[in-house]
Amino acid sequence: MDDTRRLDPDWPFVPTPTVSIERAEGVYLYGADGTKILDAAGGAIAANIGHGRKDVAEAVARSLANTSYLVPPFECPERRALVDRLKSDWLPSHLTRMYFCSGGSEAIDSALRLARLHFVCKGETSRYKIISRFPSYHGTTIGTLAVSGHDNRRVDYEPLVATMPLVPAPYPLRFDGADTNEDCGMAAAAAIERAIENEGPETVAAVIGEPVIGSSGGAIVPPDNYWPAVRDICDKYGILLIADEVMTGFGRTGTKFACQHWDLKPDIMVSGKGLAAGYAPLSGMYATDQVVAPIADRKKQMMFYTYGGHPSACAAADVVLDVVIRENLIAKADEAGAALQQALEARLKENPHVAEVRGKGLLRAVEIVTDRETLEPFPEELNISGRLVGEGLRRGVFYYGGGTGPVRDIIAIGPPFTVSRDEIDIIADTFADCLDAITTKLAG
Numbered sequence: 001m002d003d004t005r006r007l008d009p010d011w012p013f014v015p016t017p018t019v020s021i022e023r024a025e026g027v028y029l030y031g032a033d034g035t036k037i038l039d040a041a042g043g044a045i046a047a048n049i050g051h052g053r054k055d056v057a058e059a060v061a062r063s064l065a066n067t068s069y070l071v072p073p074f075e076c077p078e079r080r081a082l083v084d085r086l087k088s089d090w091l092p093s094h095l096t097r098m099y100f101c102s103g104g105s106e107a108i109d110s111a112l113r114l115a116r117l118h119f120v121c122k123g124e125t126s127r128y129k130i131i132s133r134f135p136s137y138h139g140t141t142i143g144t145l146a147v148s149g150h151d152n153r154r155v156d157y158e159p160l161v162a163t164m165p166l167v168p169a170p171y172p173l174r175f176d177g178a179d180t181n182e183d184c185g186m187a188a189a190a191a192i193e194r195a196i197e198n199e200g201p202e203t204v205a206a207v208i209g210e211p212v213i214g215s216s217g218g219a220i221v222p223p224d225n226y227w228p229a230v231r232d233i234c235d236k237y238g239i240l241l242i243a244d245e246v247m248t249g250f251g252r253t254g255t256k257f258a259c260q261h262w263d264l265k266p267d268i269m270v271s272g273k274g275l276a277a278g279y280a281p282l283s284g285m286y287a288t289d290q291v292v293a294p295i296a297d298r299k300k301q302m303m304f305y306t307y308g309g310h311p312s313a314c315a316a317a318d319v320v321l322d323v324v325i326r327e328n329l330i331a332k333a334d335e336a337g338a339a340l341q342q343a344l345e346a347r348l349k350e351n352p353h354v355a356e357v358r359g360k361g362l363l364r365a366v367e368i369v370t371d372r373e374t375l376e377p378f379p380e381e382l383n384i385s386g387r388l389v390g391e392g393l394r395r396g397v398f399y400y401g402g403g404t405g406p407v408r409d410i411i412a413i414g415p416p417f418t419v420s421r422d423e424i425d426i427i428a429d430t431f432a433d434c435l436d437a438i439t440t441k442l443a444g
């Protein structure tokens with residue numbers, strides 16, 4: 001390499017403007033220069049119980065003083081307490097096996113490994129394909145990119161990434177050939193069955209999906225008939241169903257898990273962000289006894305990640321999950337989510353650039369287009385979602401930019417569940433002001 005340039009500043013990795021925060025408390029982030037930012041995204045839709053809870057910090061400190069580090073297969077009080085709490089208060093009763101990692105991508109990658117290993121151990125070695133949907137996001141490892149319907153994040157790595165069957169997600173606003181929500185649900189489920197038949201059912205290991213699509217599509221809620229139909233299709237062909245609840249899990253959509261809106265029982269479920277609510281890097285993969293039994297019979301193991309289920313992260317999650325129940329925060333997420341939807345609709349319903357305000361609980365999103373009648377997106381190079389996030393920061397509110405491909409200008413909104421009515425109004429008012437400022441500037 002003969003390029004001798006020195007990049008500045010020395011951090012972040014690829015130099016880019018950043019935001020400098022000194023401390024965070026409740027739903028606010030505070031900068032050293034006195035700025036105060038309302039965290040309408042809970043970080044990356046993760047900080048479910050708000051920032052700066054001392055009881056979580058104290059539990060982490062106690063754990064670090066107690067054990068510092070143990071290999072993931074060892075038991076310790078922090079891991080035992082979390083496993084017991086997940087079992088008694090949180091996980092659907094059919095999901096009895098728990099495997100901990102540090103982040104959503106690792107846990108989804110593990111779910112893909114688990115699906116494959118399950119069939120290898122059952123002797124069905126031809127099954128390896130994972131059917132996924134567009135749009136979707138399941139992580140940024142080379143494995144999880146292969147099942148993510150997210151062109152922007154995958155395109156540069158193409159030669160390294162496996163090609164897996166991709167089908168349209170049930171996205172009522174933009175689903176070709178479906179006039180009603182029900183049509184869309186049935187057509188999207190039928191697309192999965194068609195893909196299974198085209199690929200050869202004996203080659204398919206699993207179908208993966210976010211029960212409510214997160215920031216890649218912008219809080220897309222499927223029609224009610226979709227997940228029951230997908231469950232039936234998976235059962236018909238002996239295929240595993242993986243629910244990615246990395247963003248939705250632990251109360252975000254107003255139920256413990258988003259699957260419960262449709263009484264959906266996945267074979268494998270993955271959670272991340274909400275498990276320790278941003279206080280520690282922790283994620284989990286959960287499965288049924290039936291999924292794990294063939295692996296146990298063959299005396300095989302799922303290799304661990306060094307930091308999987310770190311004791312201090314388990315200690316953080318144990319307090320976080322206690323707080324969510326004790327403070328009745330799931331019901332609060334549901335109520336606050338409805339109020340947020342109403343507030344956003346009230347401010348944006350006349351705006352010609354708003355295609356839809358949607359979501360469930362406190363996972364909401366606004367889709368921005370050139371014209372709500374045609375649903376034509378803005379040209380990609382205008383980077384509307386990036387501009388909106390920048391404008392929001394200048395006005396003291398942090399929104400989460402998302403979207404990919406034709407659904408590119410998505411702004412996700414997912415504040416902590418403790419957000420107040422006044423703060424919801426600030427989030428909605430500021431959003432409308434930001435959008436006006438951007439579109440007025442573009443028009444001028």
Ligand SMILES: Cc1ncc(COP(=O)(O)O)c(C=O)c1O
Nearest residue numbers: 103104105137138139214246247
């Ligand atoms: C639905 C979903 N799955 C997986 C991931 C990847 O999680 P992580 O960024 O913790 O690796 C994300 C992250 O946003 C997500 O929203």
